[in-house]
Amino acid sequence: MSQLQLEQVRKSFMNGEVEEEVLKGVNLTLNKGEVTALIGSSGSGKSTILSIAASLQPLSKGRIIFDHQNLVELKPEQIRKIRAQQYGFVFQQSHLVPFLTVEEQLSLMLDIAEVKGSKYDKQNEIKNVLEKVEMTHRQSAYPASLSGGEKQRIAVARAIIHRPKVLFADEPTASLDSKKSNDIMQLIQELTHSLEMMTLIVTHEEEMLEYTDRVVKMSDGEIIMVN
Structure with a gap:
């Protein structure tokens, strides 16, 4: 079974002359086909864990095992390639490129991930992913004409179009109303399974936890509960 494992991960920052440890030996395993939620109060370390798991920032000590490799030992260009080809990202804001249509946003992601194939193949991939997020009718739209929920659906489509093994979502529903939040979380859950x-996923919204398979609670840089 494919897994991403964090082993005894520690992270420290210097605050003036004082070293502050924000992660204190965290162990966490992500499993294929599962949505794992990270919850906890502000400053508990949940966003730091997501960022380190995604290799967006370095750890101080520990190991990150993915595809039988310790990512800590890889070169920066190797890490960048893994992020581009194996990982997908959804954030609180959609971060769509304002001057590109929906189709162009998705085509750009395929290029970044170096997905091979003809123009026809790419167009099919775009069509298929837009069908998955129920946004085929907005293929030619620019971000300015999309609602908040539509933007997040396109952000999800962009995150999965290259068929990543891991999806990282940091507060993906925080800027949406409850109806759109539920829609996005249900979409993420369905796509994770299929x-x-x-x-x-990092979230502070307890009502979103019904769309997850496992809940990990953090406090003061440590995991205190796994459901």
């Missing part, structure tokens, strides 16, 4: 991704 595409057999490993999904790690």
Whole structure:
């Protein structure tokens, strides 16, 4: 079974002359086809864990095992390639490129991930992913004409179009109303299961936990509960 494992991960920052440890030996495993939610109060370390798991920032000590490799030992260009080809990202804001249509946004992601294929193949991939997020009718739209919920659906489509093994979602519903939040979380859950991704989501909204398979609670840089 595919897994992403964090082993005894520690992270420290210097605050003036004082070293502050924000992660204190965290162990966490993501499993194929599961949505894992990270919860906890502000400052508990949940966003730091997601960022380190996604290799967006370095750890101080520990190991990150993915595809039988310790990512800590890889070169920066190797890490960048893994992020581009194996990982997908959804954030609180959609971060769509304002001057590109929906179709162009998705085509750009395929290029970044170096997905091979003809123009026809790419167009089929775009069509298929837009069908998955129920946004085929907005293929030619620019971000300015999309609602908040539509933007997040396109952000999800962009995150999965290259068929990543891992999906990282940091507060993906925080800027949406409850109806749109539920829609986005249900979409992420369904795609995680159907595409057999490993999904790690940071959220502070307890009502969103019904769309997850496992809940990990953090406090003061440590995991205190796993459901």
